[in-house]
Amino acid sequence: MSDRTLWLVKDSDKVINWCKCSEPVAGRFPQAGCPWCGCGWLLSCAFCRKCFTFGRFDWFDESVESLARRLATAEWGPQVDDEDVAEMAEFMTWAAEGFAAGDRVVVIDYQLFRVDEEGPFEFDGAYAHHTLDALPQVRELTEPGTLDASLGSKEYWLERALPGE
Ligand SMILES: [Zn+2]
Ligand SMILES: [Zn+2]
Secondary structure, X not given: OOOOEEEXXXXXXXXXXXXXXXXXXXXXXXXOOOHHHOOOOOEEEOOOOOEEOOXXXXXXOOOHHHXXXXXXXXXXXXXXXXXXXXXXXXHHHHHHOOOOOOOEEEEEOOEEEEOOOOOXXXXXXXXXXXXXXXXXXXXXXXXXXXXXXXOOOHHHHHHHEOOOO
16 A cells, blocks of 8 residues: 555646635545536635646555545545545546656546647546637636637537536
């Protein structure tokens, strides 16, 4: 059992950031049935549950179970049980797979992408099928307004929804 865990912290306050915590750490992806509202393309802080745009993988000096217990307790309160912690640990292990410390990422439709990854991006997310030349959160840095017109638009998601959504 490793006593180091790779997990996501907030990387910057750029684009959208509502979290003011001094040590912000991502919790579970906040995506619900309304991904256009931001829950489908923002990360959320486990401690205050507020959203931010850019995350970064970092090492924590504790086991995944220990960190998962801290984050699950922060998110859901002291009533978390071993099953909640195991689920959180499983989610974290799945989400961190293939990433390294220092990788800067954004989430789109329940998938993480490195901000320096070259497009185009074509994939099925949890809700929709996406074909993107660039990551909209990254593009927003130099072309403000483009994020609202793509991932922030309800039509964008409805037009691309997977069968069953
Ligand atoms: Zn939403
Ligand atoms: Zn926070």
